[in-house]
Amino acid sequence: MKKRVLFIDRDGTIIVEPPVTKQIDSLDKLEFIPYAISSLASIAQRKEFELVIVSNQDGLGTASFPEADFWPAQNAMLTTLRNEGVVFSDILIDRSFPEENQPTRKPGTGMLTRYMTEEYDLERSFVIGDRETDVQLAKNLGCKAILIAPDANPGAVLTTTSWKEIEAFVYAQTRYAEYARTTKETSIECKLGLYGTGTCTIATGLGFFDHMLNLLGAHAGFNLTISATGDLYVDEHHLIEDVGIVLGETISRALKDRSSIGRFGFVLPMDEALAQVAIDISGRSDFVWNATFHREMIGDVPTEMFKHFFKSLSESLRCALHISVEGENEHHKAEAIFKCVGRALRSAVARVRDQGIPSTKGVL
DSSP states (O other), X not given: OOBOEEEEOOBTTTBOOOXXXXXXXXXXXXXXXXXXXXXXXXXXXXXXXXXXXXXXXXTXXXXXXXXXXXHHHHHHHHHHHHHTTOOOSEEEEEOOOGGGOOTTSTTXXXXXXXXXSTTBOGGGOEEEESSHHHHHHHHHHTSEEXXXXXXXXXXXXEEESOHHHHHHHHHHHHSEEEEEEEOSSEEEEEEEESSSOOOEEEEOSOHHHXXXXXXXXXXXXOEEEEEEEEOTTTOSHHHHHHHHHHHHHHHHHHHTTOOSBOOBOOEEEETTEEEEEEEEOSSSOEEEEEOOOSOSEETTEETHHHHHHHHHHHHHHTOEEEEEEEOSOHHHHHHHHHHHHHHHHHHHHOBOTTOOSSSTTSOO
């Protein structure tokens, strides 16, 4: 798997930048941005990203900014972070002045060529900084920018003044998975971000099934893409079953060790219909279905396949899933179930900060 990197600015990002001199040239000027230490420690603990400092220090080593003024504060910052588990794999400092236009000075990439190889996944890496040059550096590297600023920037995927918000955003990027499965009967690809905006792109060849999967993904808060083809000339069985298998496996992969999640989760009405879903992302599969449909088909989907889909999903996700529904309108009943499963998943995968594995066993 390719490595991912957080390229992190120093002044104005990790530590406060003095408003006049713009130089941290003494220990009494060393002040951390609020929550930078705890948020970086939480990010580092997950070991999903390499951490690299990339900083412009105008004229470092010249009379205007002697080395002896720089290193005490720099070393104190690094020691404080290291004591909290934050270790940088590289510290890159450009010493030139802006007017020199050196290729090593941000937003130039001259110091970063070792990361511009097939070894690194720059498309899913980030630059975190407080200036437009950091946004431009991200563009030049082919990665994304997180900007610490009060006003939104169209070139950044996140603009915020809160390290807690940065931490939550970066954490969300670690709970992402892709999975593809091809058999003689079906070919299915799934991409899933657990902590998304509910944006779904679904194409299975079955219109009503697409509609239901869109509802599930939207209510779960997933960013979900499913592309599926199969032997629909035979019937719908293989395709629906295999989508359940692939979706469950993709969620499981995105959860990784299943740490820091709510684990449990939902009752949801849909007009006259009432669905109840209980889920336990326990690492053990069990499935209980208490739903009766009185129509053979809803749209282009046999109603008997709803049970089979969710059974396949529970087995591949390795969760206990209990589903029941009451109502009069068959469409509403189906819609209530898919929405309710989405909401149950949303609760079950919701992040619980620094909880660890939510089990007395220590493993799920």
